Amino acid sequence: MTNKITNLFKIQYPVVQAGMIWNSGWKLASAVSNCGGLGLIGAGSMYPDILKEHILKCKNATNKPFGVNLPMLYPDIDSHIQTIIEEKVPVVFTSAGNPKTWTETLKKEGITVVHVVSSAKFAMKAQDAGVDAIVAEGFEAGGHNGRDETTTFCLVPDVKRKINIPLIAAGGIATGKQIIAAMVLGADGVQIGSRFAATFESSSHDLFKKVIVDTKEGDTHLTLKELAPVRLIKNEFYNEIQKAYLNGASREELIQLLGRARAKKGMFEGDLIEGELEIGQVASLIDEIKSVKEVFDDILLEIRNLEFNYSDIFKS
Ligand SMILES: Cc1cc2nc3c(=O)[nH]c(=O)nc-3n(C[C@H](O)[C@H](O)[C@H](O)COP(=O)(O)O)c2cc1C
Numbered sequence: 001m002t003n004k005i006t007n008l009f010k011i012q013y014p015v016v017q018a019g020m021i022w023n024s025g026w027k028l029a030s031a032v033s034n035c036g037g038l039g040l041i042g043a044g045s046m047y048p049d050i051l052k053e054h055i056l057k058c059k060n061a062t063n064k065p066f067g068v069n070l071p072m073l074y075p076d077i078d079s080h081i082q083t084i085i086e087e088k089v090p091v092v093f094t095s096a097g098n099p100k101t102w103t104e105t106l107k108k109e110g111i112t113v114v115h116v117v118s119s120a121k122f123a124m125k126a127q128d129a130g131v132d133a134i135v136a137e138g139f140e141a142g143g144h145n146g147r148d149e150t151t152t153f154c155l156v157p158d159v160k161r162k163i164n165i166p167l168i169a170a171g172g173i174a175t176g177k178q179i180i181a182a183m184v185l186g187a188d189g190v191q192i193g194s195r196f197a198a199t200f201e202s203s204s205h206d207l208f209k210k211v212i213v214d215t216k217e218g219d220t221h222l223t224l225k226e227l228a229p230v231r232l233i234k235n236e237f238y239n240e241i242q243k244a245y246l247n248g249a250s251r252e253e254l255i256q257l258l259g260r261a262r263a264k265k266g267m268f269e270g271d272l273i274e275g276e277l278e279i280g281q282v283a284s285l286i287d288e289i290k291s292v293k294e295v296f297d298d299i300l301l302e303i304r305n306l307e308f309n310y311s312d313i314f315k316s
Contacts, residue, residue, distance in 0.1 A: 004166040005189030008112060008133060009091055010065050012036030014189030015179070015299070016135075016168060017196045017292075019069020019093055020143065021045035021278075022267040025203040026054040028196060030061035031292035040093055044071040045264065048079035055087045065090050067112075071144075072097025073228075085109050096144060096228070099129035107132075114168070116191075118146025123159040134163055135191050138171030142194045142280030145222055145229045152182065160186030174282045176302025194280040200291050205270030208277060215283035226251050227258065233277035237262065 005014035017024065017032035019042035029039030039062070041054050051068070058066050068089050070080055073096045081102060084092060092106055095116035106113050107130060115126040116135040123134045136159040138152025139145060150158075152171040160167055169187035173179060174195035182190050197204060198212040215233055222231045223241055232238050244257055258276075266275020290298075 003188055005133070005168065008166055009038045009067075011038050013296075013300075014168075014183075015296075016040065016093075016189060016191040018042075018143075018170065018191045018193035019044070019067075019071075019095070020193050020197055020202075021071075021263055023197045023202045023204045024069070026058035026061060027203060028199065028201040028292065029054075029066050030058045031199075031201040032196065033058075033062045033064040033066045035292055035296040036064075037296070038091065039066045040069045040091075041066070042069050043080050044069065044074055045268075048076055048083060051080055052083045052087065055083065055089060059087075067091030067093055067114075069093045069095065070102075071095050072101060077102075081105065084111070093135065094131075095135075099126040099131055103129045103131055116170070117159075118155070119148055119150060120155070120158045120162045123163050127163045127165055131165070133166040133168060133188075134159060135168045135170050136187075137191070138169075139222065140172030140231075140281040141170055142197070142220075142231055142283070143278045145231055147225055147229050149222065153185070156182060156185040156187050172280060172282045174285050176299040177306065178282075179299065180303060180306060194282050195286055195295060196292065197279065198283075198286050198289050199295060200289060204267045207270035207272055208267045209289045211272055211277060212279050212283050212286055213289060215279060215286075217281075217284040220279060220281055220283065224254065224258065227254055230276070230278060231280060233279055233283075235266075235275075235277055236273045237266070237276060 013036045015037035017039045019040040021044040024042035029041045032039035043051050091112045093114045099115040103113050113131045114133045115131045117123045136155045138155050139149045156169045166188045168189045169182035170191035173190045179190050198209050262276035265271045266277045
């Protein structure tokens with residue numbers, strides 16, 4: 001069986017591993033691609049030469065398709081685009097920016113382009129820009145997020161009725177049942193971030209992975225909406241932000257408080273106090289650090305054991 005997403009990316013299962021700064025290097029991306037999903041290298045935390053190295057290592061580690069996630073706010077984006085084209089990366093997921101800027105250039109090179117959005121309005125704009133598929137990312141998601149707080153449950157069906165290109169749901173998806181729920185809502189596939197951040201193959205610090213496992217319901221919050229809204233674990237740094245809000249901090253003061261390299265500090269260097277710890281609400285369902293293969297096995301087993309008899313309950 002194939003569907004729009006497996007056909008588009010030439011993969012076995014309609015499961016994309018999200019691009020995640022400081023988490024998704026070649027090891028994670030190639031492991032996911034080898035399991036039949038689509039692995040993405042997260043270029044947002046990589047200097048140009050590092051991205052090239054990860055692409056080359058990923059090619060060595062898998063002969064299956066993989067892609068690169070490119071947040072368009074990245075300052076040296078031209079170099080990344082050049083590397084992607086030179087290395088003939090088959091798929092690019094763009095995020096955090098205008099899809100019009102790079103879609104045509106990439107598509108001319110035969111690259112499949114997908115854009116990440118957090119609203120139906122932006123999904124339509126991305127479709128108009130000529131992308132091949134959309135990721136609709138709900139407010140539950142880890143990392144940077146939409147200001148409108150639209151949940152995956154509301155966003156996916158709304159985007160579905162407004163676009164006619166393949167749709168990938170993201171945000172709050174870590175289990176087989178959640179994948180099927182997203183597909184019932186109209187998604188053709190899913191993008192999973194947080195669950196893959198807590199795998200052995202993720203490049204983040206072990207302490208960060210352990211914190212993901214310990215994170216419970218209510219332990220994350222979407223904050224810094226004035227800058228770039230981001231879902232963070234409520235650690236000491238998060239508390240400092242809240243204190244700044246209570247003291248009526250200006251945008252400039254928030255920028256100063258955030259400083260530079262907080263995400264690297266938290267997720268890559270394992271500074272759980274001063275670092276930015278990005279993870280989704282679904283962390284409350286992640287109880288163990290696992291290998292990518294184990295995550296796939298869990299998901300596939302759960303889906304294969306599902307019995308659909310819900311329509312019987314609603315019979316007249
Ligand atoms: C640690 C972390 C880092 C992320 N970094 C990026 C990124 O660099 N680019 C991007 O488009 N999205 C990023 N995201 C969002 C993911 O790509 C994905 O859409 C999201 O994780 C899906 O929600 P989930 O975490 O509930 O699975 C990040 C998410 C996490 C958890």
